[in-house]
Amino acid sequence: MKRLRSRGLLAALTLVVGAVGAVVIPAQAAHAVAPADHTVFWNDVLLRTYRTVGGAPGPLARAGAMMHAAMWDAANSASCRLGLTANPVQDTCLGKKYLVNVTTVKYAGASAPVESTAIDYAAVTVLRNLYPGLNFDADLATAQQGVGTHNNQKEAVYIGQQAALAMKTARTGDGSADTTPYTEGTVPGAWRNTGSGSAATPNWGAVTPFSMTSGSQFRPQLPLGYASYSTLLASAGYAAQVNEVKSYGSAASTTRTADQTQLAWFWANDLDGTYKPPGQLFAHTTILAQLRGLSPTQTVRLFALVAIAMADAGVASWDAKYRTAIDLWRPESAVRLADTDGNAATVADPAWQPLSATASGVHFSPPFPAYVSGHATFAGAWAGVMQAYLGTDAVTWTATTEDPHAVGVVRTFTSISAAATENALSRIYLGVHYRFDADFGMATGDSVADHVFAHELTQWQQHGGVYSDMPACHGAGTALVSAGTYEEYQCLENANETAVLYVR
Incomplete structure (x- = not known):
């Protein structure tokens, strides 16, 4: 498949930057009337759930893929019921199933199940299974306003529930519950706790992917191609990586521009209470789907593809972080402990702090290894699917953020690749990643997107x-x-x- 995205992170970005009080994506899920697009409605509910539960991005992306892929199977099953033939090309199915095509008829005479209801019940059933402590009854009531109780409606409920059940069954025992603790390395270069917590989700790279054959299918090369900490840290390339983030990512940086500072915060969303990195990209998906005037059936497929790709991006990036010969320390450790790296081109600064900070201003680095960047991998996967689905990279849109350090900030992008590139580069300016984390994270996500788009939910x-x-x-x-x-x-x-x- 021909790719449309910009391959390099130095591609020019065309941005319009301002500060306003309006929020582009509403924080609330409730609609005054039944939603026009049920996929967008339940995606809003998902983002609200992200804000409530918080945590690492991998589990959140997994939840998104479970919900959106089940919604696709539900919508597809309902559509298939309108006309199955001896030749699949002539069927009324929306495309290839993800897990299941619910063909069993439960209610007599239900030849045209209500597609939106099938979506509603797939979504709410997945969310109830994942988050039993949360209540989604009001959301379901809003989505189902004005819907009758005829057999086509009842059949749609059944289809949605069966699609959700298939997803629950498929993801049971997928490794996502593995809490085996991580043993920190002690040699220079190895990741260690910087004060923000012990290693988060260290086993996520072994989680069963949604589409990839394994978390290592698109594993990038080791940093700069070196196979050991000592050879990496002694290299000129490593010194250049460290010195760049030391200069541009410092809390007290005098080289970082105002725009670079703003985009660092715009894309951060590391803190609980925000929609987190996957949620921000889901929010951009909503904007682009509405901007392009996608139909409900087009929207449910787009979100499912994006969600599957981002879930696998989370697995792939965590595989690179934790399951290779180098679990690389964060820039915070690299700068503070530079006198231990054996490289004369780096100089230690024990007081150095990244720009990244909590809402109260306490500086921190995310509690997991640096290589590769999760943000960059998510961005690469998102961009690849969006470009392939829309058939273009040239789209202009404006979006905002939920990071508390950039409240009210909006940024305008003129291409999908520009947004993804900015997302990846933002981690350097935030002081939590090196440039090769961004480069190879984007490339990994790009490969995930290609794979997902070629193999999942395909259409004749x-x-x-x-x-x-x-x-x-x-x-x-x-x-x-x-x-x-x-x-x-x-x-x-x-x-x-x-x-x-x-x-x-």
Whole structure:
């Protein structure tokens, strides 16, 4: 698949920056009337839930993928009921199922289940399973305003619940509950607690992915290609990485510009009470979906693809952080302990602090290794899916943030790649990441996006022209599948015995 994004982090950014009091994405989930788009409605509920539960980004991204992928299966199942045929190309399905196509009819005569209701019950059932201590009854009541009790409605409830059950079953035992503690390294370069807490979700890189074959499928090279702490820390490249973030990411920096400071806070959202990094990208997805005028069926597919990609980005980045030969220390440790790294080009500053801070101003580094950046990996995955789905990188939109250090700040972007690049670079200016964390995080996320878009929720598309007969069509389809270009094919015979090839 041809990619549209900018590959380098030095791509030019065109930004319009201001400060206003309005919030682009509402914090509340409740709507005065039944929502026009049920996917957007439940995504708002998801972001409210993120603010409530907090925690590390991996589990939050997992929850998002569970909810949105189940919503897709529910919507797809309801749509499939409108017309199943002997040839899948002619079905009314929205696309390939993620886990399940609920085909069993529970209520007699229910030939047209209400798609929005199927979405509602998939979403609320997943959320209730994930967060039993929270109450989503009011959200469901809002979503279901004005809906009757006919059999098509009841069938839709059943479909949504079954899609959620399939998701719960699939994710049971996926490794997300592994709390095996992490043993910190002691050699220079190895990650250690900087005062913000013990290692967070150290086993997340081993969680079963939603689409990837494993967390290591797109594992990046080790930092600068070095296989040991000592060789990495002794290199000129390492010194350049440390000195850049030491200068630009310091709380007391005189080299960081006002705009760089603002974008550092804009993309942070590390603190509990915000929608966190995955939530901010979901919020941007809402803006772009509405800006492009996507239909409800287009929106449910887009959000499911974004959610699956971000969940796998979380697994991939945590694999790189914790499951390789180098669990790299944060810049805070690198600068303060530079006199132990054996590199004459770095100078220790025991008082150095990153710009990153709590709402009360206490400076901190996130409690997990630096390489690769989770923000950058999420951004790369998000951008890749958005570009592939929308078919363009050139979109202009304005968004805000929930980080307490940038309340009321809005930024305008002229491309998807510009937003993702800024997200990645922001971690250098915040003082919590090196440039190679951003570079290779973006690249990893990009690979995740390519994989997800090629393999998940795919839709039939015609390939080539008209074939002379069915054997010729089948031959072409078999060759494409054998080459790995597509996963499956179907041939449709015309009245004159010629054939048309469809692939996905």
